[in-house]
Amino acid sequence: MQIPSSKLRVQTGKGKQTCLEVTEPSELLKFLQAEIPSKSRNDLKSLLEHHQISVDQEVITRFNYSLETGQQVVVNWSKVLVEKQPQGVKIVFEDPYIIIIEKQAGLLSIATATEREQTAYSILSEHVKNRDPKNKIFVLHRLDRETSGVMMFAKSEKIKKLLQNSWKEAVLERTYVVVVEGPVTKEQGTITSWLTESKTFMMYSSRTPNDGQKAVTHYKVLKKNKHYSLLEVKLETGRKNQIRVHMKDIGHSVIGDKKYGATKHPLARLGLHARVLAFRHPVTGEEVRYETDIPKEFLNLFS
Incomplete structure (x- = not known):
């Protein structure tokens, strides 16, 4: 025609x-x-x-x-156009293979057996299907509901498998910022323990080698006052609730984290934010790094 x-x-x-x-x-x-x-x-x-x-x-x-x-x-011809952002997540990078978002606190990463509400996964799935009903996304890793920050999704099962099969080699850096209760006296340190999960979905920490999954967390104090400390945390392993359990281990629970011993709830959310994700692109092989700002509500506790 x-x-x-x-x-x-x-x-x-x-x-x-x-x-x-x-x-x-x-x-x-x-x-x-x-x-x-x-x-x-x-x-x-x-x-x-x-x-x-x-x-x-x-x-x-x-x-x-x-x-x-x-x-x-x-x-x-000269620049990429800005697409309308889906509500609840902020897309910071997208190409034909992956999507990287900044998730808000309070949003589930993916639905569970008991919770079928809107999730980061469902929002992104709808977003890509609006372009083409055949489009799909695939979960690579998760953040707790009350944790904000950077997450990555694959746009095909092939890319998902490529990344998951080489996750330790592909992911170059995962850095969080966390606000904990009280002043942390040791300016930096490493926490190593073995984590196990109970029937009630609580994670327990053991210092006995091989008594669970090995978890290694490195931290550095960025700011502190008599009430709180702001830490930069880098994960050597990525276990469920790892940072939350390890902060409890050193006697400084994450603010807002009643599940793991917190008594202070100044922000009506968990004081945990996934700030940096760096990885080797599964197709191009290039090193990709995304860094978000420290949440303002975290910084306001130290002003």
Whole structure:
């Protein structure tokens, strides 16, 4: 089918754009091929993948997206367009293989057998399916409900397996910031123990070698006053509730963590934030590092 010529407006300068008006129903990629014959099919698909095409001001990445008469298609040649963020999570990086988000405190990573409410997984799943119903995401690791911070998801089962099978080698750094009760006197240290889980889902720490899963946590004091300490924590292992249990082990429970001994709840949330995630990209092999800000409510306790 021959697609009639659209009305074309080109803006030059730093933010060069091509604006096209749809005059007849069509699929997006077919429309772009007819209107921009100088670009190959692969070039146009790359623009879609890199979020450089919008329809009526909404970023579209599906090549078979259905266009209707009167819609405006904009090709942004010089920069990636900002897509509307899904509510509850902030996407900090996305490519055809992975999605990295900053999760809010209070949001489950994934549904459990007893809790079927909205989760980071369900929000992202809906987000990718809005582009194409065939799209899926896959969980790589989790954060506790009341822990905020950086999480990574795979966009195919193949990438999930690649990362999970080489997780220790692929993940180069996982750094948290944590607010604990009381002033921590030792400025830095390493906590090593073996963790086991009870029938009531409590994690218990043992100093006896091989009495559970080995867990190693490194910490450094960033700030402190007579009430609280702000620590930078790096994980050598990634066990369930590891930081929370290890902070209790040194006599300084995470604020808001009643489950593991906290008596102070100044923020109405857990004082734990996954700040840094660094890893080797499963496809490109490049080192990728994402660092978020320390939550303001943490810092306000020390002002």
